Amino acid sequence: MTDNQVIRTMRNHRSVRKYKKDQPPDEIVQAIVRAGQQAPFASQMYSLLLSRKKKAPFGAPLWFTICVDAHKMERFMKVRGWERVTNDLGLLLLGIQDAAYMAQNMVVAGESLGLFSCFLGAAPYFAERIAREFKLPPRVFPLVQLVMGYPDEDFPPRPRWPMWFTLFEDRYPEFSDEQVAEAMEVMDQGYLAQGYYKKQKARIRLEGGRKETFTYEDYSWTEHIARKWGQWDPSPKELLEQFRKRGFDLTGE
Amino acid sequence: MTDNQVIRTMRNHRSVRKYKKDQPPDEIVQAIVRAGQQAPFASQMYSLLLSRKKKAPFGAPLWFTICVDAHKMERFMKVRGWERVTNDLGLLLLGIQDAAYMAQNMVVAGESLGLFSCFLGAAPYFAERIAREFKLPPRVFPLVQLVMGYPDEDFPPRPRWPMWFTLFEDRYPEFSDEQVAEAMEVMDQGYLAQGYYKKQKARIRLEGGRKETFTYEDYSWTEHIARKWGQWDPSPKELLEQFRKRGFDLTGE
Numbered sequence: 242m243t244d245n246q247v248i249r250t251m252r253n254h255r256s257v258r259k260y261k262k263d264q265p266p267d268e269i270v271q272a273i274v275r276a277g278q279q280a281p282f283a284s285q286m287y288s289l290l291l292s293r294k295k296k297a298p299f300g301a302p303l304w305f306t307i308c309v310d311a312h313k314m315e316r317f318m319k320v321r322g323w324e325r326v327t328n329d330l331g332l333l334l335l336g337i338q339d340a341a342y343m344a345q346n347m348v349v350a351g352e353s354l355g356l357f358s359c360f361l362g363a364a365p366y367f368a369e370r371i372a373r374e375f376k377l378p379p380r381v382f383p384l385v386q387l388v389m390g391y392p393d394e395d396f397p398p399r400p401r402w403p404m405w406f407t408l409f410e411d412r413y414p415e416f417s418d419e420q421v422a423e424a425m426e427v428m429d430q431g432y433l434a435q436g437y438y439k440k441q442k443a444r445i446r447l448e449g450g451r452k453e454t455f456t457y458e459d460y461s462w463t464e465h466i467a468r469k470w471g472q473w474d475p476s477p478k479e480l481l482e483q484f485r486k487r488g489f490d491l492t493g494e
Numbered sequence: 495m496t497d498n499q500v501i502r503t504m505r506n507h508r509s510v511r512k513y514k515k516d517q518p519p520d521e522i523v524q525a526i527v528r529a530g531q532q533a534p535f536a537s538q539m540y541s542l543l544l545s546r547k548k549k550a551p552f553g554a555p556l557w558f559t560i561c562v563d564a565h566k567m568e569r570f571m572k573v574r575g576w577e578r579v580t581n582d583l584g585l586l587l588l589g590i591q592d593a594a595y596m597a598q599n600m601v602v603a604g605e606s607l608g609l610f611s612c613f614l615g616a617a618p619y620f621a622e623r624i625a626r627e628f629k630l631p632p633r634v635f636p637l638v639q640l641v642m643g644y645p646d647e648d649f650p651p652r653p654r655w656p657m658w659f660t661l662f663e664d665r666y667p668e669f670s671d672e673q674v675a676e677a678m679e680v681m682d683q684g685y686l687a688q689g690y691y692k693k694q695k696a697r698i699r700l701e702g703g704r705k706e707t708f709t710y711e712d713y714s715w716t717e718h719i720a721r722k723w724g725q726w727d728p729s730p731k732e733l734l735e736q737f738r739k740r741g742f743d744l745t746g747e
Contacts, residue, residue: 291664
């Protein structure tokens with residue numbers, strides 16, 4: 242009753258970090274983008290940049306940069322005699338969703354055609370550099386990158402939080418420490434069983450003289466995530482500055 | 495070569511605003527959520543709230559609220575001896591994406607099983623009210639709502655920007671006014687041909703004494719969008735306050 246190609250494709254999702262060189266035909270690329278476009282939207286507030294000539298991360302043949310785009314919208318508003326009034330934070334909350342729904346359709350459409358992908362989340366930190374490269378007009382902000390191609394590695398889907406730690410009916414539960422530990426165990430044992438961090442050699446270095454007490458035998462997902470958000474980028478200054486340079490004022494100053 | 499159930503389901507997407515009363519079985523709901531969970535993520539920084547007892551918009555049997563959730567993450571970071579350091583703007587940029595990729599998988603998984611849906615984007619503006627209702631802990635922020643059920647209306651998929659106005663290889667084009675007008679025509683004629691705004695009676699009222707010059711014979715998508723972002727919510731104050739009340743400081747003050 243719940244088994245079909247859509248569900249199977251989604252359940253089989255993996256983020257791939259090693260690609261064959263083969264360039265997918267234009268017809269395939271267009272089909273993936275077109276499926277992306279049909280995702281629900283508030284204002285179609287996005288644009289999609291593509292590089293096929295540049296050497297992409299993980300050797301992928303397709304390198305997309307997904308942008309929140311208020312430029313096109315403000316161009317057509319001008320034709321209609323309107324100027325944008327809404328604050329940029331409100332616009333971005335919806336524009337990011339427009340872009341993300343489109344991007345996720347591309348991920349799943351790609352996988353249905355044999356092309357896997359990987360999101361690269363750091364684009365906002367080098368928005369200005371991307372803007373120069375692609376000659377972006379103001380009011381276009383690079384949100385995330387997506388590399389895509391035929392996979393040259395195979396492995397099972399990664400674990401996820403148990404459903405009781407994700408879906409809450411009528412009220413958000415008060416989780417006990419034991420429940421939190423149980424959910425952590427699912428993620429950590431799942432990644433350890435696949436040897437994920439060991440294969441990737443992806444351990445995050447401890448800063449500020451903290452002494453390493455983990456090996457690849459016990460370093461797993463929750464420790465990895467904790468080290469990211471426990472050490473990185475304390476101030477929003479750099480991000481706010483990237484937004485400002487691209488013409489977005491999030492704070493209303 | 496590009497025809498399969500995934501692509502067809504996506505290309506056939508429609509946001510539905512009229513539902514049958516039938517409550518989908520638990521097995522179906524779980525399959526949709528589970529497919530959502532398998533979407534790519536940075537940190538699984540989301541939670542999903544479900545209401546089945548409350549009267550939902552458009553008479554939908556399922557009413558989801560999709561939240562960015564830093565609470566669960568900070569709970570497990572604490573177990574590991576870490577405190578969150580990363581600024582909230584950076585966290586939210588990734589958390590919104592985690593939540594949105596999951597949500598879009600749910601949309602498409604649902605449609606593959608005969609359940610259609612509609613996003614409701616205003617949740618951030620009444621985040622505090624939702625927090626009280628679901629007893630959300632601090633650091634959980636309602637991003638968007640999604641109603642879902644068996645459709646009680648049928649219509650063709652809505653138009654989208656032409657691909658030359660969406661996908662740009664190597665550089666962002668400098669669009670002429672004529673090109674902008676041509677893209678607008680695709681959207682506006684597409685919606686007019688379906689009688690979309692006429693059927694929905696969804697014309698946005700003009701504020702500040704502007705005189706109405708449109709009828710449902712020429713009022714269409716670009717005019718509708720222009721009226722939204724040309725009139726609504728000039729200051730980010732209200733949104734920033736909703737974030738602040740939920741424990742998120744976007745400006746680093």
